[in-house]
Amino acid sequence: MALSPEAHRALKLRFSVAPMMDWTDRHCRFFHRLLTRHALLYTEMLTTGAVLHGDRARLLAYDPAEHPVALQLGGSDPRALAESARIGEGFGYDEINLNVGCPSDRVQDGRFGACLMAEPDLVGACVAAMKQVVRVPVTVKCRIGIDDQDPEPALTALAERVRAAGADALIVHARKAWLKGLSPKENRDIPPLDYDRVYRLKTAMPDFPIAINGGVVTLDACRAHLAHVDGVMMGRAAYQEPWRLLAVDPVLYGAPAPFATVKDAALALIPYIEQVLSSGGRLHSVTRHLHGLFRAVPGARAFRRHLATEAVKPGADAGVLVAALAHVPDDALHGSSPGLALDREAGLSQTAAA
Numbered sequence: 001m002a003l004s005p006e007a008h009r010a011l012k013l014r015f016s017v018a019p020m021m022d023w024t025d026r027h028c029r030f031f032h033r034l035l036t037r038h039a040l041l042y043t044e045m046l047t048t049g050a051v052l053h054g055d056r057a058r059l060l061a062y063d064p065a066e067h068p069v070a071l072q073l074g075g076s077d078p079r080a081l082a083e084s085a086r087i088g089e090g091f092g093y094d095e096i097n098l099n100v101g102c103p104s105d106r107v108q109d110g111r112f113g114a115c116l117m118a119e120p121d122l123v124g125a126c127v128a129a130m131k132q133v134v135r136v137p138v139t140v141k142c143r144i145g146i147d148d149q150d151p152e153p154a155l156t157a158l159a160e161r162v163r164a165a166g167a168d169a170l171i172v173h174a175r176k177a178w179l180k181g182l183s184p185k186e187n188r189d190i191p192p193l194d195y196d197r198v199y200r201l202k203t204a205m206p207d208f209p210i211a212i213n214g215g216v217v218t219l220d221a222c223r224a225h226l227a228h229v230d231g232v233m234m235g236r237a238a239y240q241e242p243w244r245l246l247a248v249d250p251v252l253y254g255a256p257a258p259f260a261t262v263k264d265a266a267l268a269l270i271p272y273i274e275q276v277l278s279s280g281g282r283l284h285s286v287t288r289h290l291h292g293l294f295r296a297v298p299g300a301r302a303f304r305r306h307l308a309t310e311a312v313k314p315g316a317d318a319g320v321l322v323a324a325l326a327h328v329p330d331d332a333l334h335g336s337s338p339g340l341a342l343d344r345e346a347g348l349s350q351t352a353a354a
């Protein structure tokens with residue numbers, strides 16, 4: 001059955017920033033939202049145990065400006081997942097996503113994450129349980145297989161089972177996870193990427209929304225993937241080089257960029273920083289997400305060094321960010337500064353501020 005236009009709109013699958021533990025916290029997402037109004041942003045994974053028994057108000061809190069924002073859950077007990085999804089929807093999250101891709105030992109002990117690739121029926125039961133209790137889209141993020149699984153039947157089995165259970169989309173990290181012998185970090189690089197396997201899945205299931213993830217660095221690459229699948233999820237490249245996100249709205253959505261330059265976007269973070277500091281937060285918890293903001297422009301390294309050394313000091317305030325930004329001359333961000341592909345990719349004639 002083809003998706004209705006409403007369901008498509010609700011899904012926001014076209015471009016997303018991946019869930020990344022310790023990275024995509026609420027401060028990171030607020031900052032990313034200044035760079036793109038349209039990307040779907042994912043939380044770090046939260047286990048059902050944390051949602052049900054932890055400091056829920058703190059763990060699930062976010063700023064309304066972050067919308068659209070998806071909550072990623074880790075777990076494998078359908079009842080606990082359903083209850084966690086219901087709570088997440090109550091907090092206003094726009095999508096609930098189930099993690100079927102994380103390979104860490106801790107996650108394997110809890111029998112969730114990537115090891116669920118071997119249990120498509122259980123994943124289907126989890127999705128069905130969540131779908132019963134929430135109205136927002138329920139999606140799954142998975143690998144193409146694990147260990148000695150053959151990705152052809154393994155990915156098909158998982159996709160068919162979650163689709164039958166009512167999942168609204170599947171996001172596929174296009175490599176296997178090797179659960180024995182590789183660290184989570186190695187599991188993001190060593191098993192080879194196989195984009196064709198994901199494209200074949202989409203061809204076999206044309207009406208099931210599918211997004212691809214893994215190794216996508218440029219928006220040109222996103223555009224190329226979008227010829228085959230419905231969405232692209234970018235992880236490390238978005239976090240480590242957030243300047244790329246300023247081009248997302250013009251390049252992928254035909255919409256103006258929120259700011260003319262990344263420096264303007266960083267300055268717009270100041271009221272947020274003041275709010276964080278006044279409620280007892282620390283500057284570094286926000287500015288640590290900005291370290292990769294400039295690339296190949298004069299002052300980029302001095303900016304990074306200033307933030308890294310000054311933002312951790314007791315009493316550091318937004319003035320540290322202003323001083324760090326002063327290392328990057330304004331005229332370095334306009335015109336034909338070598339290496340600043342951003343201006344070209346962003347199509348800056350389309351910026352809202354231009």
Ligand SMILES: Cc1cc2nc3c(=O)[nH]c(=O)nc-3n(C[C@H](O)[C@H](O)[C@H](O)COP(=O)(O)O)c2cc1C
Binds near residue numbers: 021214
């Ligand atoms: C620091 C870090 C933490 C991650 N944490 C999660 C997580 O909580 N949930 C998840 O599904 N994937 C997690 N991932 C995997 C990413 O979502 C993504 O699948 C992976 O990095 C591949 O995409 P990329 O090549 O664009 O980075 C994490 C990746 C990194 C680098």
